[in-house]
Amino acid sequence: xxxxxAVLTVVCAELVFAGTAGDHPIENIFRPxxxxxxxxxxxxxxxxxxxxxxxxxxxGLLTYAIIRYRRRPGDSDAEPPQVYGSNxxxxxxxxxxxxxxxxxxxxxxxxxxxxxxxxPPANALHAxxxxxxxxxxxRYPSLGIVTANELHVPLSDTAHPQPxxxxxxxxxxxxxxxxxxxxxxxxxxxxxxxxxxxDPHEAGDFIGNCAxxxxxxxxxxxxxxxxxxxxxxxxxVAEQQLPAVEDPSVAADKQAFxxxxxxxxxxxxxxxxxxxFGPDLTHLMSRKYLASGVLSNTPENLRAWxxxxxxxxxxxxxxxMHLTDNELDSVVAYLRTLx
Amino acid sequence: xxTVDYPLEKSRRQREFSLSEALYSWVATVDHKRLGLMYMTSxxxxxxxxxxMAMVIRAQLIVPENHVVGPQTFNRLFTxxxxxxxxxxxxPIIAGMSNYLIPLMIGARDMAFPRLNAFGYWIFLFGGILLxxxxxxxxxxxxxxxAPDVGWFAYAPLxxxxxxxxTSTDYWILGxxxxxxxxxxSAINVIATTLSMRCKGMKxxxxxxxxxxxxxxxxxxxxxxxxxxxxxxxxxxxxYLGANFFNTQAGGSAVLxxxxxxxxxxxxxxxxxFPAFATVSEVVPVFSRKPIFxxxxxxxxxVAIGFISFGVWAHHMFAVGMAPISNxxxxxxxxxxxxxxxxxxxxxxxxxxxxKIRFATPMLFCVAFIFQFLIxxxxxxxxxxxxxxxxxTDSYFVVAHFHYTLTGSFLFGVFAAIYYWFPKAxxxxxxxTIGKWHFWLLxxxxxxxxxxxxxxxxxxxPRRVYTYAPGRGWEPWNMxxxxxxxxxxxxxICFAWNVIRALIKGERAGDDPWDAWTLEWTxxxxxxxxxxxxDPEVRSSRPLWDLKHPEDxxxxxx
Ligand code: HEC
Ligand SMILES: [Cu+2]
Ligand SMILES: [Cu+2]
Numbered sequence: 001x002x003x004x005x006a007v008l009t010v011v012c013a014e015l016v017f018a019g020t021a022g023d024h025p026i027e028n029i030f031r032p033x034x035x036x037x038x039x040x041x042x043x044x045x046x047x048x049x050x051x052x053x054x055x056x057x058x059x060g061l062l063t064y065a066i067i068r069y070r071r072r073p074g075d076s077d078a079e080p081p082q083v084y085g086s087n088x089x090x091x092x093x094x095x096x097x098x099x100x101x102x103x104x105x106x107x108x109x110x111x112x113x114x115x116x117x118x119x120p121p122a123n124a125l126h127a128x129x130x131x132x133x134x135x136x137x138x139r140y141p142s143l144g145i146v147t148a149n150e151l152h153v154p155l156s157d158t159a160h161p162q163p164x165x166x167x168x169x170x171x172x173x174x175x176x177x178x179x180x181x182x183x184x185x186x187x188x189x190x191x192x193x194x195x196x197x198x199d200p201h202e203a204g205d206f207i208g209n210c211a212x213x214x215x216x217x218x219x220x221x222x223x224x225x226x227x228x229x230x231x232x233x234x235x236x237v238a239e240q241q242l243p244a245v246e247d248p249s250v251a252a253d254k255q256a257f258x259x260x261x262x263x264x265x266x267x268x269x270x271x272x273x274x275x276x277f278g279p280d281l282t283h284l285m286s287r288k289y290l291a292s293g294v295l296s297n298t299p300e301n302l303r304a305w306x307x308x309x310x311x312x313x314x315x316x317x318x319x320x321m322h323l324t325d326n327e328l329d330s331v332v333a334y335l336r337t338l339x
Numbered sequence: 340x341x342t343v344d345y346p347l348e349k350s351r352r353q354r355e356f357s358l359s360e361a362l363y364s365w366v367a368t369v370d371h372k373r374l375g376l377m378y379m380t381s382x383x384x385x386x387x388x389x390x391x392m393a394m395v396i397r398a399q400l401i402v403p404e405n406h407v408v409g410p411q412t413f414n415r416l417f418t419x420x421x422x423x424x425x426x427x428x429x430x431p432i433i434a435g436m437s438n439y440l441i442p443l444m445i446g447a448r449d450m451a452f453p454r455l456n457a458f459g460y461w462i463f464l465f466g467g468i469l470l471x472x473x474x475x476x477x478x479x480x481x482x483x484x485x486a487p488d489v490g491w492f493a494y495a496p497l498x499x500x501x502x503x504x505x506t507s508t509d510y511w512i513l514g515x516x517x518x519x520x521x522x523x524x525s526a527i528n529v530i531a532t533t534l535s536m537r538c539k540g541m542k543x544x545x546x547x548x549x550x551x552x553x554x555x556x557x558x559x560x561x562x563x564x565x566x567x568x569x570x571x572x573x574x575x576x577x578x579y580l581g582a583n584f585f586n587t588q589a590g591g592s593a594v595l596x597x598x599x600x601x602x603x604x605x606x607x608x609x610x611x612x613f614p615a616f617a618t619v620s621e622v623v624p625v626f627s628r629k630p631i632f633x634x635x636x637x638x639x640x641x642v643a644i645g646f647i648s649f650g651v652w653a654h655h656m657f658a659v660g661m662a663p664i665s666n667x668x669x670x671x672x673x674x675x676x677x678x679x680x681x682x683x684x685x686x687x688x689x690x691x692x693x694x695k696i697r698f699a700t701p702m703l704f705c706v707a708f709i710f711q712f713l714i715x716x717x718x719x720x721x722x723x724x725x726x727x728x729x730x731x732t733d734s735y736f737v738v739a740h741f742h743y744t745l746t747g748s749f750l751f752g753v754f755a756a757i758y759y760w761f762p763k764a765x766x767x768x769x770x771x772t773i774g775k776w777h778f779w780l781l782x783x784x785x786x787x788x789x790x791x792x793x794x795x796x797x798x799x800x801p802r803r804v805y806t807y808a809p810g811r812g813w814e815p816w817n818m819x820x821x822x823x824x825x826x827x828x829x830x831x832i833c834f835a836w837n838v839i840r841a842l843i844k845g846e847r848a849g850d851d852p853w854d855a856w857t858l859e860w861t862x863x864x865x866x867x868x869x870x871x872x873x874d875p876e877v878r879s880s881r882p883l884w885d886l887k888h889p890e891d892x893x894x895x896x897x
Contacts, residue, residue, distance in 0.1 A: 026798060026799075026811055027798060027799035027811065027812075028797060028798055028799070029730040029731075029797050029799070030797065039726065040726040040727065040729060040730055043724060043726050043727065044721070044724065044726065044730065047720065047721050047724045047727055050720075051717040051720055051721060054717060055713065055714065055717055058684065058685075058713055059713060061688060061692075062688055062691070062706075062709060062710065062713075065688060065691045065692050066691065066696060066706055069627070069691060069692065069693060069694050069695065069696050070695075070696045070698065071695045071696055075695065079628050079695070079888075080627075080628050080629060080693055080695045081629075081693065082629060082630055082891075082893075083629060083630075083632065083689075083693060084630055084632070084634070084896065085632050085633035085634060085635070085636065085686075085689075086633070089633075089689070090633050090636040090682065090686075093682060093685040094678060097677060097681045101674040101675065101677065104720070104723075105667070105670065105671050105674055107724075108667070108670050108723075108724045108725050108726060109663075109670075111725075111726040112663045112666050112667055112670070112725050112726060113663050115726060115729075116662075116663045116666070117663060133502075168660075172496075172501075172502065173496055173497040173502055174494055174495075174496070174497070174593050176658060176733060178733075178799070180730060180799040183729070184658070184726060184728075184729020184730045185729055185730070185732065185733065186658055187658045187659045187660060189593050189594065189659065189660070190587035190588075190593055191587035191590065191591070191592065192592075192593065192594065192660070194659075194660035195660070207811070208799065209799065209800075209801045209804070210801070211658075211732075211733040211734065211801040212733055213414075213490045213494070213497075213733075213802075213803040214497065215414075215502065216410045216414060216488075217410060218414075218801075218803060219410065219803075219805045219806050219807065220806070222808075293808075314409055314410055315411060
């Protein structure tokens with residue numbers, strides 16, 4: 001019992017003190033920032049309390065029993081009174097749990113219905129999440145935007161509620177979309193369209209993971225949800241809608257990029273690069289991270305990634321292209337202009 | 340009862356003096372006790388192998404961005420760890436314990452189908468070896484081998500040819516499919532034996548609770564394994580005959596596999612926990628010196644769990660996007676399982692209540708079992724709260740929960756059983772001192788390993804990740820967890836030492852070292868090949884109590 005109490009205390013301490021570490025807050029399902037996550041957190045907390053009470057009662061009785069009824073040195077060898085059972089007692093400890101179960105069913109059903117049956121309001125943002133082995137594609141069909149690994153959504157505060165509704169699809173195997181502070185997880189399954197919604201109440205960068213084992217690099221399939229106040233979000237949309245930046249100072253580098261095999265797998269809007277196997281690179285420099293959260297997006301990291309992705313994310317589906325140093329420099333120089 | 344040296348036994352022992360003859364006698368045996376011990380020994384060997392895998396897994400995760408193993412190796416490790424523990428440790432332990440104990444407990448001379456029994460063991464072992472052969476042969480013998488890496492529930496379409504090339508997934512399918520034949524065979528045998536071979540006076544109502552639980556378990560094995568086998572055969576069709584059951588690239592359904600798997604998989608978790616239930620229901624009364632409280636309720640609860648557990652499988656699938664009504668249905672069914680499960684815990688508690696508890700090692704494991712199983716049950720209730728599950732499923736919380744059921748409960752129950760029946764099977768006592776070291780180290784190691792994993796889940800750590808970045812609040816908990824794993828390993832070494840030591844120079848056990856009440860303690864330790872010289876006869880569910888207390892026998896109250 002003390003063991004369990006210790007765990008509970010730690011959980012509570014964690015609830016209270018979990019703050020920021022590094023550049024994003026620590027995720028915690030009990031620190032929700034979005035309506036569905038809130039409702040889940042509340043019903044979960046209730047369940048934890050109910051279970052903690054049951055635990056205290058039963059474990060308390062058990063602890064009492066093993067101390068009180070232990071054989072002590074000097075006890076007589078006589079057997080204790082033989083008790084075979086009691087139907088009344090059996091009935092009592094069948095019925096009381098049934099009542100608790102009834103309560104749990106009711107509260108669960110309420111939250112299931114309210115989270116799953118929510119209808120998008122007219123101003124809702126719609127986006128499509130496409131799971132790939134081992135990165136995320138984010139599409140905003142109504143805005144004409146395709147991006148990767150960082151999902152931008154508008155802040156939905158009480159003054160301006162604007163939820164985001166996500167359609168979840170996969171092109172290969174099953175994945176699961178999980179950003180703990182915004183909602184529970186929903187699986188991303190090929191040949192099946194799932195949906196979920198979030199309405200983040202706070203701006204910031206919220207991190208999550210793919211939560212369904214999807215192969216070699218399942219561990220490195222991170223999600224960043226970037227919640228922006230409305231004006232910032234609109235600025236981001238406007239930038240994303242533009243074709244790729246044309247910077248004359250890197251015209252030769254651009255040519256170098258277009259002449260290597262990157263174009264088979266990557267799209268840069270406004271150029272001949274139109275592959276769809278890998279992430280869209282049109283606005284690569286607007287992203288904070290590379291390769292779904294594995295590297296921060298710095299020139300050195302970008303170069304290292306293109307030189308040998310297998311060294312950084314072993315088993316990932318981008319091969320090492322064995323570019324010469326010159327080609328590498330050009331490709332990186334060009335990609336660095338794709339704001 | 341005195342230890343009798345039967346002339347028949349003696350002559351056999353002389354014959355076995357040559358090694359090849361001894362070996363032959365084990366390979367060709369159809370004796371339920373030898374087969375039971377062979378099942379247990381194989382299970383323990385697989386347990387040690389899968390345990391070493393767990394150690395490597397925890398070594399990799401002890402600090403963020405660690406490089407003990409790479410992603411491919413790590414993924415194979417957790418796949419083989421899970422698959423081994425469930426199919427090559429849990430299942431043969433069920434078969435082993437039922438085989439060894441049921442005929443003894445019901446006063447029979449062997450199982451109903453001795454040769455089928457031997458077949459079951461050998462086919463199980465073949466399946467296990469086939470699975471491990473993948474390490475050598477899974478890319479075809481010409482290339483380097485590789486073990487399966489699709490996770491123990493092998494979700495489609497990751498298992499389809501497009502994503503799982505080579506033959507490692509086929510080894511997973513065939514190894515389990517074949518070893519499953521062994522489980523089915525042994526389940527059929529258990530049912531036939533208990534229905535037709537009980538000794539005189541052993542009415543079903545007097546059958547030891549252990550036997551009752553194992554019979555229900557056998558029924559569940561028979562009903563639960565076929566869906567898995569069917570799913571696996573369909574998967575083979577997909578992989579080799581161009582079928583598209585689960586092939587999403589051609590209109591197949593990924594969710595269909597999940598239904599097939601979990602309609603097996605959920606009953607399976609109860610199948611695995613039942614031997615622990617069975618053991619605790621025998622050990623707790625003996626060491627509390629009281630009969631089990633509410634015998635009929637205990638039987639009823641086990642049957643109820645058996646039934647309900649077939650209606651809860653989709654609680655493993657709350658995140659696949661089922662309709663709200665399905666989610667509510669499966670949540671309700673899952674909550675309901677908690678009721679008979681609670682009844683069992685309360686009855687064990689009531690058995691202890693008012694007793695005179697002897698804390699020998701078997702009892703220590705049982706008490707820890709009750710505490711830990713209580714927690715496992717309560718985290719299970721939390722997971723049945725569908726919205727809570729949306730957060731917790733596939734996180735480390737789930738890892739913690741099912742290790743509470745399989746390590747904290749099943750394994751503790753099995754250790755209780757080993758400490759309790761080892762004297763019967765070998766005639767030697769395990770050391771109580773080493774036993775207590777084993778117990779306390781395991782308790783400490785277990786809690787250090789798995790308690791923090793609940794918190795990791797709450798902090799968003801998904802399961803099955805070979806690495807994680809620093810700065811997400813996960814480091815201390817992973818560190819503690821890995822240290823705990825090492826302590827568990829030391830506990831297991833104590834156990835191994837205890838067994839080896841006892842076999843070499845253990846104290847003689849005698850027929851009835853625990854002053855127990857069921858039939859197996861009337862015969863010698865170890866029992867002769869034919870178990871009982873004369874067919875026993877019982878008049879109550881505690882025949883030895885009747886014998887020891889003629890002034891106040893149980894049958895007076897039946
Ligand atoms: C065979 C297809 C393929 C080719 C060819 C390819 N890539 Fe990739 N690329 C991918 C995939 C798949 C990913 C996603 C990897 C991951 O995160 O697991 C990726 C990721 C990237 C990323 C990170 C994108 C992000 O948003 O995080 C960059 C940058 C990139 N590739 C650049 C290149 C360049 C430059 C070339 C040519 C030298 C190239 N790729 C060639 C498939 C390819
Ligand atoms: Cu994944
Ligand atoms: Cu289940």
